Amino acid sequence: MVTTRSFAVLGFSLIFGLGLFGWQVKRAVKLGREFDRYLAVRGLSEREVKATLAIWPLRFTVAAEDLSSLKSAMERDRSLVTEFLRENGITAEEINQGLPIVNDREDERIRANQASMPRYRAVVTLVVRSVNVDVVKKAIQSADGLLGKGVTLAGNEFTDRIQFLFNGVNEVKPGMIEEATANARLAAEKFAKDSGSKVGRIRKAIQGAMEIEDRDAASPEKKVLRVVTTVDFFLE
Numbered sequence: 433m434v435t436t437r438s439f440a441v442l443g444f445s446l447i448f449g450l451g452l453f454g455w456q457v458k459r460a461v462k463l464g465r466e467f468d469r470y471l472a473v474r475g476l477s478e479r480e481v482k483a484t485l486a487i488w489p490l491r492f493t494v495a496a497e498d499l500s501s502l503k504s505a506m507e508r509d510r511s512l513v514t515e516f517l518r519e520n521g522i523t524a525e526e527i528n529q530g531l532p533i534v535n536d537r538e539d540e541r542i543r544a545n546q547a548s549m550p551r552y553r554a555v556v557t558l559v560v561r562s563v564n565v566d567v568v569k570k571a572i573q574s575a576d577g578l579l580g581k582g583v584t585l586a587g588n589e590f591t592d593r594i595q596f597l598f599n600g601v602n603e604v605k606p607g608m609i610e611e612a613t614a615n616a617r618l619a620a621e622k623f624a625k626d627s628g629s630k631v632g633r634i635r636k637a638i639q640g641a642m643e644i645e646d647r648d649a650a651s652p653e654k655k656v657l658r659v660v661t662t663v664d665f666f667l668e
Contacts, residue, residue, distance in 0.1 A: 469629075469666065469667045470635045470664045470665060470666050470667060471620050471623055471624065471631070471664070471665050471667055472662060472663070472664045473616045473619045473620045473623065473662075473663060473665070474616060474619070474660055474661065474662050474663075475611075475612040475613055475614065475615035475616025475617070475618075475619065475660070475661045475663060476612055476615055476658070476659070476660050477608040477609070477611040477612035477615065477658070477659045477661075478656065478657065478658050478659075479604065479608060479656070479657045480647060480654060480655070480656055480657075481598055481600065481604070481654075481655050481657055482565065482598075482653060482654055482655070483565050483596035483597055483598050483652075483653040483654070483655060484563060484565070484597065484598055484599045484600055485561070485562070485563055485565070485595075485596070485597045485598075485599055486560070486561070486562050486563075486564070486565045486568035486569065486594075486595070486596050486597075486653070487559065487560070487561050487594070487595040487596075487597065488559070488560040488561075488568055488571075488572060488594050488595075489530070489557055489558075489559050489560075489592035489593075489594070490513060490517075490557065490558045490559070490560065490575070490585075491555055491556065491557045491585065491586040491587060491592055492509055492513060492555075492556055492578070492583050492584055492585050492586060493553060493554065493555050493556070493584045493586045494506050494509055494553070494554050494556065494584070495550035495552065495553045495554075496550050496551075496552055497550050497551050497552070498551070498552070499534075499552060502534070502552045502554055505554075506532060506554055506556055509556065509582075509583050509584075510529075510556060510558070512578065512581050512582075512583055513558055513578060513583060514527060514558070516571075516575075516577065516578055516581070517558070517560065517571060520567070520570065520571035520574060521564070521567040521570075521571070522560055522562060522564075522567060522568065522571060523562075526560055526561060526562040526564075527558055527559075527560055528558070528559045528560075528561060529557075529558060529559075530556070530557030530558065530559055531557075532554050532555065532556045532557070533554065533555045534552060534553070534554045535552070535553045535554070536551060536552060537549060537550075537551055537552065537553055538551050555586060557592065565596060565653050566653075569596075569653055572594065594652070596646075596652045596653040596655075598644060598655045598657075601642055601644075601657075604657065605642060605659070608642075608657065608659045609639060609659060609661060612639075612659050612660065612661040613637065613661055613663060616661055616662075616663040616665075617631065617663070617665065620663070620665045624665075624667060627667075629667040629668065630667065630668040631665045631666075631667065631668070632665060632666035632667060632668045633665070633666055634663060634664065634665060634666075635664035635665060635666050636663070636664040637661060637662070637663045637664070638661065638662040638663075639659070639661050640659060640660040640661060640662070642657060642658070642659055643657070643658040643659075644656070644657055644658075645658070
């Protein structure tokens with residue numbers, strides 16, 4: 433049997449339920465508005481570092497009328513170049529021999545009517561690979577001394593570029609990301625202060641790629657590392 437007390441309990445439960453539902457709706461609307469109140473800023477971290485590895489492909493050419501003479505010329509100039517490198521502090525373990533390229537120019541000299549042109553020409557490459565970056569750079573700056581010894585240096589802009597590489601990215605990257613994020617928060621706090629708001633927790637963060645550039649053309653062994661992060665901060 434339904435009593436007055438039952439109606440009272442039912443009514444109270446209904447009122448309480450409607451109140452709870454209203455509170456939840458209000459809270460959901462508030463959270464939704466807060467989620468839309470955020471500020472997107474960028475933070476930069478930049479460092480100058482020194483290359484950890486130098487790769488120097490050193491190319492030279494020789495020419496001769498026959499293959500036997502060409503081989504002797506290659507061995508002679510290879511010895512001169514190796515001696516030069518060792519005199520400049522580069523060890524034998526840091527010098528690697530590349531595969532020589534030999535061209536038969538018989539057809540070329542016939543077309544050009546140049547009988548005095550040696551028939552064979554070879555391009556020889558020695559590759560220096562060293563962690564002693566300063567030593568290698570000094571040797572590069574002194575390479576014109578090989579001309580005085582009769583060595584004909586050759587270069588290839590596309591395949592044999594001198595490289596100074598930095599292999600310590602994994603060691604410095606975490607600290608740079610932390611610094612970039614901190615700089616982003618400083619920028620956000622400045623914007624928030626101007627608008628009378630307060631910076632809250634991070635809503636979303638996107639880390640840009642690590643950029644590595646030469647500091648300048650004269651110092652390719654010195655690198656500039658750069659990381660940019662894009663961070664969304666909630667505003668309170």
